[in-house]
Amino acid sequence: MLVKVYGSAIYGVSAQTITIEVNVDNGVGYYLVGLPDNAIKESSHRISAALKNVGYKLPGKKITINMAPADLRKEGSAYDLSIALGILAASDQILAEDIGKYIIMGELSLDGGLQPIKGVLPIAIKAREDGFKGIILPKQNTREAAIVNDLEVYGVENIKQVIDFFNENIPLERTTIDTRKEFQDKINIFPFDFSEVKGQETAKRAMEVAAAGGHNIILIGPPGSGKTMLAKRIPSILPPLTLKEALETTKIHSVAGKIGTETSLMTVRPFRGPHHTISDVALVGGGSYPQPGEISLAHNGVLFLDEMPEFKRAVLEVMRQPLEDREVTISRARFTVKYPASFMLVASMNPSPSGYFPDDPNNTSSAMEMQRYMNKLSGPLLDRIDLHVEVQKVEFDQLADRRKGENSADIRARVLKSRDKQSERYTDLEINYNAQMGPKEIEAYCGLDEPSQYLLKTAMDKLGLSARAYDRILKVSRTIADLDGAEKISSDHIGEAIQYRSLDREFWNA
Secondary structure (H helix, E strand, O other): EEEEEEEEEEEEEEEEEEEEEEEOOOEEEEEEEEEEEEEEEHHHHHHHHHHOOOOOOOOOOOEEEEEOOOOOOOOOOOHHHHHHHHHHHHHOOOOOOOHHHHOOOEOOOOEEEEEOOOOHHHHHHHHHHHHOOOEEHHHHHHHHHHOOOOOOOEEOOOOOHHHHHOOOOOOOOOOOHHHHHHHHHHHOOOOOHHHOOOOHHHHHEEEEHHHHOOOOOEEEEEOOOOOHHHOHHHHHOOOOOOHHHHHHHHHHHHHOOOOOOOOOOOOOEEOOOOOOOOOOHHHEEOOOEEEEEEHHHHOOOOEEEHHHHHOOHHHHHHHHHHHOOOOOEEEEOOOEEEEOOEEEEEEOOOOOOOOOOOOOOOOOOOHHHHHHHHHOOOOOHHOOOOOEOOOOOOOOHHHHHOOOOOOOHHHHHHHHHHHHHHHHHHHOOOOOOOOHHHHEEEEEEEOOOHHHHHHHHHHHHOOOOOHHHHHHHHHHHHHHHHHHOOOOOOHHHHHHHOOEEHOOOOHHOO
């Protein structure tokens, strides 16, 4: 007897429905075809033990299983449940009338229990698109799948529950979630606040500008000056995720298996801080079976590179293209996948190998050592970072001051006001904030009067700025003008934007 059961495969951050055709016929043997990987080939042993432990068995006949489309490689252990139910239905051990109405996924334990799987959200979205009535999957994954409206989501702990559902019509517990309510309830919960930062008013202002325009920023300062503390608080002043952005972000984390069992929808912007020993593949994504990297996990959020010069140069250089295109393309012989990577880069570094600024008496690094240290960061990469901010050490009087600084909510209010102006300006365009402007938008919205042009020309001549740095200064000055509520960019705005180019100064290149 031939039975068709439906599962799903993940490619990039999307899913594709897989038809699992199971045929039980006279003869002996177990044949699994359709480009399965080793984890799927090993499923026969898990399925045999699981069925035996719940009172069923593999039929002693010829079992042929085809996973269609057969020219796409399938991977992982998530097909255990669908293959097992297909075998039972094809051998008349369970009724199969309604089995084709559901996407069925889950990894089997030897006792028949089910283990959680990855990529549930894109699988559920695809199931709804393809008109399936519902989805049956491990109970740990149900909250994630229940985000999708108009789809029945059933969570099970054991294969016996699914058998009884089809065989004896014993109902499964349906999981439902009010997505919008859950999203709104958690959207403003942050573990850190800018009111905890002592001093550093200049750096806080730069962080506000960066958040308002979505600009990349690097913090340069001695150890203990608060660079990491500042960086960890930047999500608290960024605009809240929209529901569309939350779904995009959740899909990526779902594919990577980063969604907790108690979490359904990501409600705050991600903050990723990989260690400096990370490989280039782990950072941008890829591998034999491509997975999203850290820059994709930071999509719609912040990627924080602490002590940036300690990262391998090759690792840093692979970020150059994603910083411009805001997506990563992973190509293999048989397929190509794209991962979104629209993130805000926040980096930190010491000003020298000894950790201190060149004019600090504590600095013991020679000019050659400092040059070698700075050369770890290439010019093209630094050009893609809009704001370079010097973070000075905090004095005792500031540390001892018990008064709280300005809190994140107040800073965020100004950032939101600026972002509203940008949203209105770019209504008919495919960009959302100033950092995404291209040459046409810069020409249209970053016009300068004569004093501003003269100031920028002088700075370019003195600092030897590149054409890309010129564009970055104009984008930052547009953001500063938006924060001021100004329609046109003034020389004050240009002047402040030029100040945020520390690494372009002769001071660093001596």
